[in-house]
Amino acid sequence: MSTRIKLAVSALTLSLASAAFAQAPAKPARIRGDIVSLSGDTLTVHRRSGDTVKIAVKADTPVTALKNIKLQDIKPGSFVGTAAMTGVDGKLTATEVLVFPEAARGTGEGHYAWDMGPSSTMTNANVDQVVQGTDGRNLKLSYKGGSNAVTVPENVPIVTFAPATHADLKPGKQVFVVAAPAGADYTAQRIVVEKDGVKPPM
Known part of the structure; x- marks a missing residue:
């Protein structure tokens, strides 16, 4: 193979790799805060971090609420998602537990870092x-x-999903939004909204 052909192949490979990297989907953001307004398809949220962001909400964006259940409702065979803090001894202590419905078994399965503190983790298992x-x-x-x-203290929120609609996205309600960055703003992928006094603990 001539030097010219080798250079052309190398350039094409680099170009394809760059294109693939550019097209890689951005990592979803987790947005926690209070709803300021829902105007048309734009949800404005004041985040706990202090800033205010705008989130595009499509007609088919899933919206759910939560309801409290008891610690005793967690049984062998349940599929759960639990945020936890790692102690100096390496042991995990839950800060919340979400019991998934059977239809959602396997959602986000695994153990990984979470964004509620430097030693926080999420385990879906x-x-x-x-x-x-x-x-x-x-x-x-x-x-x-x-x-x-994971150790689950008695005072930790234990929740499962409950029905909600876009009509529940009212000012003052707390939300947990998984969203994709869209320029300076975001596009919602799914939303968990406060309802009947139960706030998203995750």
Whole structure:
């Protein structure tokens, strides 16, 4: 192969790689805060961080609420998502637990860093065992590629999904929005909204 052809192939490879990188979807943002307004298809949210952002909401953007359930409702075989803080001893202590409906089993499965503090994590996993401990219930969890244990104190919010609509996106209500960056603003992928006094704890 001539030097000219080699250079052309290298340039084409670099061009394709650059194009693929440019087309890679941006990492979704997690937006927490209070609704300022919903005007047309634009949701304005004042974030906990202090700034205000605008989020495009499409007609088919899923909107759900939450309802409180009891710690005792978590059984072996439940599929849960739990945010937790990692102690100096490496043990996980839950700050909230979301029990997924069976139809949503497998959602976000795994154990990964979360954005509620430098030592926060999220584990979406199957509950293998529930053990009563001195400081709460200990959930033995397993997911594809691993397992861990999380202690759930008595005062931690335990929730599951409840119905909601775009009409529930009212000023003053708290929201948790998973959104894709769209220039200086965002496009909502799914929204969890406060309803009947139950605020999104995740």
